[in-house]
Amino acid sequence: GILNSVGLQNPGVDHFIKVELPGMKKLGTVVIANLGGGTLKEYVEAAEKLSASDVDIVELNISCPNVKCGGMAFGIKSETAYKVVKAVRGKCSKPLMVKLSPNAEDIVDMACSCCKAGADSVSLVNTFKAMAVDIKSRKAVFDNVTAGLSGPAIKPIALRMVYEVSKAVDVPVVGIGGICSWEDAVEFIMAGASAVEVGSANFIKPDVCLDIIDGLEEYMAEENIEDLEEIRGII
Known part of the structure; x- marks a missing residue:
């Protein structure tokens, strides 16, 4: 797996819309803007700007720490997440996807709350709260002590959560982990x-998505699968 503690490094929504987005649109692909914020106001203001832009989908990252609530992430308690999604929904006309934290008190309840608040889809899961220790310095490896764990190490747990959530909601579920x-x-x-x-796999092989697409097409041909709907949610 991979541990990271870099936060959400980016130049901001205004820069993204003005400088980065035009180039992305020229590629002819669907552009999903991942939106994070430190306060409810930041979420709403940024969502309003993205809604007026050319992005296709807004992915609301509720794993961000709420600076007005002692740093607890917006995505831990269902009630807090509901308020954020509801507020953003009121200002965002674009399809709204909510990225869920695996550290939520109850991932299924969280997903249901986000859907009730207006989410068009949910994506899960974000990184797991983890840590590492340097036995030479006898200190935590990261200045923040904890970090986010992603990569193959979390796959079995992420898979289970996707399975549970997909059975509980009526909106598309995007699997991550x-x-x-x-x-x-x-x-x-x-x-x-x-x-x-x-x-995480992109850090190891930047074109891994192309391999996944090719492999998926070959698998479908070998198994005589004409449409992924034939196997989606089959478990």
Whole structure:
């Protein structure tokens, strides 16, 4: 797995819309903007700007720490997440996907609350809260002590959560967590995922998504699968 503690490093929503987005749109692909914020006001203001832009989908990252509530992430308690999603929904006309934290008190209840608040889809899971210790310095490796764990190490748990959530909600579920191959993608699809996201594997092989697409097509041909709906949620 991979441990990271870099926060959400980016130049801000205004820079993204003005400088980065035009180039992305020229590629002819769907652009999903991942939105994070430290306060409810930040979420709403940024969502309003993205709603007026050319992005196709807004992915609301509720794993961010709420600076007004002692740093607890917005995605831990269902009531807090509901308020954020509801407020953003009121200002965002774009399809709204909510990225869920595996550290939530109850991932299924969290997903249901977000859907009730207006989410068009949910993606899960974000990184798990973890840590590492340097036995030479006798200190935590990261200044913040804890860090986010992603990659293959979390896949079995992420898969279980996707399975449980997909059975509980009526919106598309996007699977995330340790997907490194087409086989991993198929597992998530069989567990109920409508689509998957690939993160950590890109650091190892930047074109891994192309491999996953090719492998998926070959698998479908070999298994005489004409449409992924034939195996989606089959578990």
